[in-house]
Amino acid sequence: MHGIAPPPFPDDVPTHPLLVVDYELIQAGNAQEIDKLWKAATELGFWYLKNHGVDQEVEEMFEMGAETMDLPMSEKLEYEQGDDGQSFGYKAAGTNATDEHGSRDTVEFLNVSKDDTLAYPEVAHRTYPSTVGARMDSTIKPFVTKSIEVNNTILSVFEKKLGLAAGTLLKCHALEEASGSEARCIKNPPKREAITAAEIAQEKEKVALGAHTDFGSLSFLHNRLGGLQVLPPGSEGWQYVRPLPGHAVCNVGDALTLFSGGILRSNLHRVVPPPGAQAAYARWSLVYFTRPGNDVRLHALVDESEAVKKAVDGMSAEERKRFEPNATASEWFSRRIKNQKMKNRTGPETWRASRGMEHKPDVI
Ligand SMILES: O=C(O)CCC(=O)C(=O)O
Numbered sequence: 001m002h003g004i005a006p007p008p009f010p011d012d013v014p015t016h017p018l019l020v021v022d023y024e025l026i027q028a029g030n031a032q033e034i035d036k037l038w039k040a041a042t043e044l045g046f047w048y049l050k051n052h053g054v055d056q057e058v059e060e061m062f063e064m065g066a067e068t069m070d071l072p073m074s075e076k077l078e079y080e081q082g083d084d085g086q087s088f089g090y091k092a093a094g095t096n097a098t099d100e101h102g103s104r105d106t107v108e109f110l111n112v113s114k115d116d117t118l119a120y121p122e123v124a125h126r127t128y129p130s131t132v133g134a135r136m137d138s139t140i141k142p143f144v145t146k147s148i149e150v151n152n153t154i155l156s157v158f159e160k161k162l163g164l165a166a167g168t169l170l171k172c173h174a175l176e177e178a179s180g181s182e183a184r185c186i187k188n189p190p191k192r193e194a195i196t197a198a199e200i201a202q203e204k205e206k207v208a209l210g211a212h213t214d215f216g217s218l219s220f221l222h223n224r225l226g227g228l229q230v231l232p233p234g235s236e237g238w239q240y241v242r243p244l245p246g247h248a249v250c251n252v253g254d255a256l257t258l259f260s261g262g263i264l265r266s267n268l269h270r271v272v273p274p275p276g277a278q279a280a281y282a283r284w285s286l287v288y289f290t291r292p293g294n295d296v297r298l299h300a301l302v303d304e305s306e307a308v309k310k311a312v313d314g315m316s317a318e319e320r321k322r323f324e325p326n327a328t329a330s331e332w333f334s335r336r337i338k339n340q341k342m343k344n345r346t347g348p349e350t351w352r353a354s355r356g357m358e359h360k361p362d363v364i
C-alpha cells in the first residue's frame, strides 16, 4: 500500500477470466448489461464491476486499515472479536482454521459493523480502535453508504430476474434492521521470497484465508495484489483472479443462494499469497459484505417466485433439505463464525460444522 509500488501480477500464472460488468450501465437499466450480470451471478457467482464510483472511498479505507494494523498488538487485542458469534472487531492472524486438519489462517483483519457505522457516535454493537473513530465520519460512513447503494442496485436486478415482487430482496436487507453487514479490511503479511509458477502449479503456497463461500448476500471486494482464487464449477483446480485497476470483484454469498433456490451461485474461493515477486509485499484487501437482517429466515423463496419454486422442485430430496436450513441469518452466521475459530476447535468436526453452501465441502 505504502512505499515502493509492487510488481505487476505475473503473466505466466493461469487466471480465471471474470465477466466485466459496467455499473453505470446497470444503473441505467441497460438490458444487455443486466443479462451479463445475471450470467455471471448464476454461472460463476463472481464478476468484475467497473465504473462503481467508490475509488476515493476505497483508497481512504485502505489508509484507515493501515493505521489500524500499525497499532500496538495489545491495543488491537482490546477490540478483538467476541464470543457472541458476531464478527465485528479485530481478528488476529492464526485464530481461524483454514481446513479440517486445523491449519491456521495468516490474515489479520478489522470488521466494522454497518449498524455501528450508521449509528455513530452511538454504539449499536461494540466499540473499535481509536483509528476507526477518527475516520468514522470522514472515511468509513461514505464507504459503507456507497457500497450499500451499489449492492442494493444489484439486489434489485436479481429481484426482477427472479420474478420476485419489487422490494422482496431489499426488504430482507433493510438498512434500519440490525444485521451482520460490515466493512472488512484485511492484511496478509509479506513472504520473504517470490513464489514461482512451478510452486503454484504444485499448490505449495500456504493458504492465507481458507476455502469458503461468503456467509451473506453480496460481497463488494477491492484488492490490488493477486492471491484471490476461485474454484470454478466443474474444475478440479484453483485459479487466480487477476486484480484489474479500477475494477472491484463482486460475488454472491450463501444467503442469496438460499433465497434463490440455488439459481444465484455462492462460489468457493480462498486467498493464498500473491504470486511471483508480489509475494514479498503485504497484501491488503477491503470488502463490504451485505448480509440479511438478523431475524430474516434463510430459505428458498418458493412462495414468492415461480422460478425459485421450479429450481427447488427439480432438486433431490437431500439437496432440497440444504435449502431449508431452518436458521435465521444471525444463526447461520454465528454457527459459521464460531466453528471456524481455533479456540472452539475440538477436532475436524468443528471445522466441518462451519461449512455453508460450498459445493465441495471438503476442499481446502
Ligand atoms: O482478500 C480477498 O481478496 C478476499 C477476501 C474474502 O474472500 C473474504 O474476506 O471473505
Ligand SMILES: [Fe+2]
Residues within 6 Å of the ligand: 212, 213, 214, 269
Ligand atoms: Fe470471501
